Amino acid sequence: MVSTTDRTANAEVHVIDLSLPDREAAAAILHACVTTGFFYVANHGVKEEIIEEHWLQNKAFFSLPLKDKLIILADSNNRGYTPMAEETLDPEHQSQGDTKEGLYFGRDLAADSEEAKLPLHGPNQWPPEGLVPGYKAAMQAYMDAIRGLADRLLPLIAIALQLPTDFFDMYFDKPMASLRPLHYSAQVSLPDEGVYGAGAHTDYGVLTVLATDNNPGLQIYTEGRWTNGYFRSTLHRVVNNVGKERYSTAFFYDPNFTARVACLPQCCKDEPAKFPPTTSGQHVLDKYAATHAGYTGAVRVAEG
Numbered sequence: 001m002v003s004t005t006d007r008t009a010n011a012e013v014h015v016i017d018l019s020l021p022d023r024e025a026a027a028a029i030l031h032a033c034v035t036t037g038f039f040y041v042a043n044h045g046v047k048e049e050i051i052e053e054h055w056l057q058n059k060a061f062f063s064l065p066l067k068d069k070l071i072i073l074a075d076s077n078n079r080g081y082t083p084m085a086e087e088t089l090d091p092e093h094q095s096q097g098d099t100k101e102g103l104y105f106g107r108d109l110a111a112d113s114e115e116a117k118l119p120l121h122g123p124n125q126w127p128p129e130g131l132v133p134g135y136k137a138a139m140q141a142y143m144d145a146i147r148g149l150a151d152r153l154l155p156l157i158a159i160a161l162q163l164p165t166d167f168f169d170m171y172f173d174k175p176m177a178s179l180r181p182l183h184y185s186a187q188v189s190l191p192d193e194g195v196y197g198a199g200a201h202t203d204y205g206v207l208t209v210l211a212t213d214n215n216p217g218l219q220i221y222t223e224g225r226w227t228n229g230y231f232r233s234t235l236h237r238v239v240n241n242v243g244k245e246r247y248s249t250a251f252f253y254d255p256n257f258t259a260r261v262a263c264l265p266q267c268c269k270d271e272p273a274k275f276p277p278t279t280s281g282q283h284v285l286d287k288y289a290a291t292h293a294g295y296t297g298a299v300r301v302a303e304g
Contacts, residue, residue, distance in 0.1 A: 012035075012036065013032075013036055013038045013039060013040060014028060014031065014032040014035075014036070014039045014040070015039065015040045015041075015042055016028050016029055016032065016039050016040065016041050016042065017042045017043055018041055018042065018043045018044055018045070018152065019042075019043040022155070022156060022159060022165075023159065025156050026156045026157075026159035026160045027160070029153075029156050029157060029160045030160035030161075033157075033160065041149070041153075044149050044152075045148070045149065045152070046145045046146065046148075046149055047145065050138075050141050050142055050145050051142070051211065053134075053138045053141070053142075054138050054139065054141075054142040054181075054249065055213065055247065056138075057132060057134060057135045057138040057139065058103075058181045058183070058247060058249065059183075059247065060132050060135070061103070061127055061131075061132050061135060061181075062101065062181075062183040062247075064127075064131060064132070066083070068127075068131055069081045069083075069101075069127075070083070071127070071128065071131075072103075072125040072126065072127060074104060074125075075122075075125065076119075077106075077119065077120050077121060077122045078104045078120055078178075078288065079104055079105065079106060079122060079123070079124050079125050080103065080104060080124075080125035081101070081102075081103055081125075082101060082102045082103070082104065083101050084097070084099065084100065084101045084185065085097030085098065085099065086101075087100070087102075087198075088199060089196075089198050089199035089200070089237075090196070090199025090200045090237070091199075091290070093194055093199065093200065094194045094195070094196060094199045095193060095194030095195060096194065096195060098196060098197060098198045098199060098238075099184060099185045099187045099189070099195065099196070099197050099240070100182050100183060100184045100185065100197055100198060100238070101182070101183050101185075102180055102181060102182040102183065103179075103180065103181045104178060104179075104180055105124045105139060105143065105178065105179040105180075106120070106121070106122075106124065106176070106177060106178045106179070107121075107174075107175075107177055108123060108124045108140075109121055109122055109123060110123065111123050115174060118257050118281065119257075119281065119285055120176060120257070120281070120284065120285070120288075121176075121257065126139075139179060139181075142179070142249070143177070143179045143251065146179070146209050146251040147177055147251070147253070149209060150177075150207055150209055150251065150253040151172075153207060153209075154168040154172065154206075154207070154253075155168075157206075157207075161264065161266070161267075162266060163264075168206075168255075171255035171256055171259045171280075172253070172255060172256065173256065174256045174257075175253060175254060175255060175256060176205070176252075176254040176255070176256070176257060176280065176281070176284060177251070177252070177253055177254070178251070178252040178254075179249065179250075179251055180249065180250040180251070180252065181247075181248075181249045182247065182248050182249065182250065183245065183246075183247055184197045184198075184217065184238060184240060184245060184246040184247070184248075185197075185240075185245065186240070186243050186244055186245050187240065187243075188240055188241065188242075188243050189238075189239040189240045189241065191239060196237055196238065196239060197217055197237075197238035197239060197240045197246070198237055198238035199237055200237040203250075203252065204252065204254065204283065204284050204287045205252055205253060205254030205255070205280070205283075205284065206253055206254060206255060207252075207253040208250055208251065208252055208253070209250070209251040209253070210248060210249070210250050210251075211248065211249045212246070212247070212248040212249075213246060213247040213248065215242070215244050215245070215246040215247075216241070216242060217238045217239060217240055217241075217242075217246050218237075218238055218248075219237050219238070219239055254280055254284060255280040256280060257279070257280060257281035258279055258280070258281060259279060259280040259281075260277060260278075260279055261277065261278055261279065261280055261283065262277035262278075263275065
């Protein structure tokens with residue numbers, strides 16, 4: 001996971017300076033990915049005004065009455081609004097859903113396109129312009145900027161894994177790219193009673209780029225198919241100890257829906273693969289079905 005802001009307590013999280021030569025930045029990413037699985041990015045190139053406008057617009061949306069937010073209730077492709085407690089990221093240890101609400105946006109596809117027939121693909125549901133003027137434009141600008149950052153990071157990750165710099169290109173020409181603005185309530189978490197801002201979980205795909213409003217809450221616990229656990233997919237959660245609202249925005253960058261995901265040869269030279277091959281889409285569908293109340297979009301997907 002990549003963060004541009006949040007300082008996670010009780011963990012040494014490395015800072016990657018993207019102004020460094022690629023080999024140096026890749027070496028720093030390698031160290032971060034095999035230790036904590038998290039790192040901050042400096043000199044990331046995302047304009048501050050784009051970041052600030054996206055915060056203002058998200059706070060405006062989440063301050064709307066519930067009836068207005070429900071106008072764009074998430075559809076079967078997980079585009080739209082998810083209410084408080086809809087998601088339970090750690091069902092085994094939670095007594096209720098996460099104390100957060102959110103939105104899901106992805107690549108905005110025409111409803112009649114071939115790609116829109118795939119699960120988790122299709123047109124976005126945007127708040128009516130009259131309710132939150134400028135919201136759609138702000139989110140599109142932010143998502144474009146963060147995807148640019150993610151595309152800057154993928155070749156560095158490839159270098160870190162001793163792969164060609166363009167290794168990920170074929171897997172990300174039609175990526176599952178999702179923007180997830182989140183609003184955590186001021187409710188204090190009660191871990192002993194199974195109440196969390198977000199239950200303990202690992203993210204689903206290759207890369208998560210996270211921005212937060214600097215209110216505390218994110219905690220990380222100090223493995224993955226392609227790298228056989230060599231690069232960590234780190235368990236993390238959100239615990240509200242201060243009784244304040246918290247905002248964050250995650251950008252999930254996952255390979256094409258039909259991309260086959262199996263252990264890289266160089267990551268299973270010394271031990272057999274720990275995970276069976278799958279597809280990117282099937283992996284994400286299974287994760288959604290396990291953590292989203294009432295989600296019915298899970299289907300078996302043929303490998304391709």
